[in-house]
Amino acid sequence: DIQMTQSPSSLSASVGDRVTITCRASQSLSSYLNWYQHKPGKAPKFLIYGASTLQSGVPSRFSGSGSGTDYTLTISSLQPDDFATYYCQQTYSTPLTFGGGTRVEIK
């Protein structure tokens, strides 16, 4: 099984800050990497697929990059609506696995 390790597990940031979240896989994913945003009590929201392609309707302040085993999600200027937990997910092979999540909190 492919293990997904996210870092940090949590961070505190202010509105307007640039935020970067890292996801490392135990083997190469060939960019089969997605990102999701999850708020308590809500349905998870799909943000990015193929490591770097934004889903339609996702604000351009979100971006993804990476290749091989290392990937990043960047929020260029954090907005109040962005405080949430973010998960990476590999779909290179079954079982599909998620990272442990990164909670983005208000500083």
Added chain:
Amino acid sequence: EVQLVESGGGLVKPGGSLRLSCAASRFIFSNYNMNWVRQAPGKGLEWVSSISSTSTYIFYADSVKGRFTISRDNAKNSLYLQMNSLGAEDTAVYYCARVGYSGYGDYFDYWGQGTLVTVSS
């Protein structure tokens, strides 16, 4: 917009069974692969099971294999998860999710709000 509504959660005793349902609307359900994903209290997301559009391909996480059964009824636009031999470790919010596909594999583009399953005596 796409709508997915889970139901069937509740309190069940250890060793018991429960059947979750996911009602799909506003898209052609029979064209899409579907998944179940769960989140235990204070934990992250865990993929549970996948089913292809025609039920030809089915996959399970090791943690539920042999105990859970995924199925679908395309005529009723519904996805199901039969859960047997439940244990405390199965306590979680269960989400159904629709699968989209790109040149870089699947992604879960729409999710339901979830249904809570609590396993406790």
